[in-house]
Amino acid sequence: MIDLHTHILPHMDDGAKNVRESLEMIECLNLHEVHTAICTPHFDPRKISIEEFVSKIEKAFLSIHDSRMTLIPGSETRYHNLLYQYSDLDQLCIQNTNYLLLELPDQEHWSNSDFENIEKLINIFRVIPMIAHIERYHFLWNNKKNIRRFMNLGCVMQINANTIIDKKQRKTALHYIKNGLIDAIGSDCHNMLQRPPNLKEAFVIIKKEIGNFYCDLLQQNANSIIKGRMIRNDTSLMLKGSEF
Numbered sequence: 001m002i003d004l005h006t007h008i009l010p011h012m013d014d015g016a017k018n019v020r021e022s023l024e025m026i027e028c029l030n031l032h033e034v035h036t037a038i039c040t041p042h043f044d045p046r047k048i049s050i051e052e053f054v055s056k057i058e059k060a061f062l063s064i065h066d067s068r069m070t071l072i073p074g075s076e077t078r079y080h081n082l083l084y085q086y087s088d089l090d091q092l093c094i095q096n097t098n099y100l101l102l103e104l105p106d107q108e109h110w111s112n113s114d115f116e117n118i119e120k121l122i123n124i125f126r127v128i129p130m131i132a133h134i135e136r137y138h139f140l141w142n143n144k145k146n147i148r149r150f151m152n153l154g155c156v157m158q159i160n161a162n163t164i165i166d167k168k169q170r171k172t173a174l175h176y177i178k179n180g181l182i183d184a185i186g187s188d189c190h191n192m193l194q195r196p197p198n199l200k201e202a203f204v205i206i207k208k209e210i211g212n213f214y215c216d217l218l219q220q221n222a223n224s225i226i227k228g229r230m231i232r233n234d235t236s237l238m239l240k241g242s243e244f
């Protein structure tokens with residue numbers, strides 16, 4: 001399996017505190033049949049520059065270089081106007097793709113201009129936002145029209161594994177998967193105790209409740225994402241430099 005959303009790199013954010021914890025998390029991912037993990041440490045343009053962020057990522061990768069897991073660099077980028085100071089966001093995207101795991105600002109309501117901002121981000125930087133943990137945003141999770149509005153812009157909708165595991169949210173999450181409103185699942189693991197790797201647990205539930213077809217679909221999407229391919233409409237390549 002592919003885990004699209006992890007905080008396993010050491011010394012980056014509120015995820016793995018040190019190399020030991022990082023390696024423990026990777027071992028746990030291995031045990032849970034994850035062969036590829038996208039490393040998505042938080043990037044907040046108010047707190048750090050892209051150059052500093054990339055330098056930290058490179059050091060973090062070197063510190064866990066003996067890992068048996070395929071690790072792919074990326075980020076979980078917080079949307080903010082300060083992003084527009086950069087000429088491109090390539091180094092924040094999942095490596096060699098246009099997919100950018102995007103964390104939305106905390107706000108109760110979304111206006112047309114907020115949606116226009118996401119459209120602007122897409123048009124200026126030629127990125128495909130993968131909206132992180134959509135279950136966290138009430139305006140989105142409780143309103144299918146808003147989910148579709150993001151999807152119509154070309155965004156990929158991601159939920160955390162815990163949303164399937166949590167019985168209170170499971171019914172809605174499974175309903176959305178069946179109705180094509182969720183494209184991707186990630187563990188969003190931060191540590192070994194409160195927020196451990198748990199992707200397999202979620203897939204076991206999906207298989208039991210709605211069938212293997214949806215497990216396969218979600219994994220196919222994950223595979224397409226890391227290869228920079230479209231997950232909807234067609235399979236044309238969207239590797240860096242290509243038109244889409």
Ligand SMILES: [Fe+2]
Nearest residue numbers: 005007076188
């Ligand atoms: Fe995250």
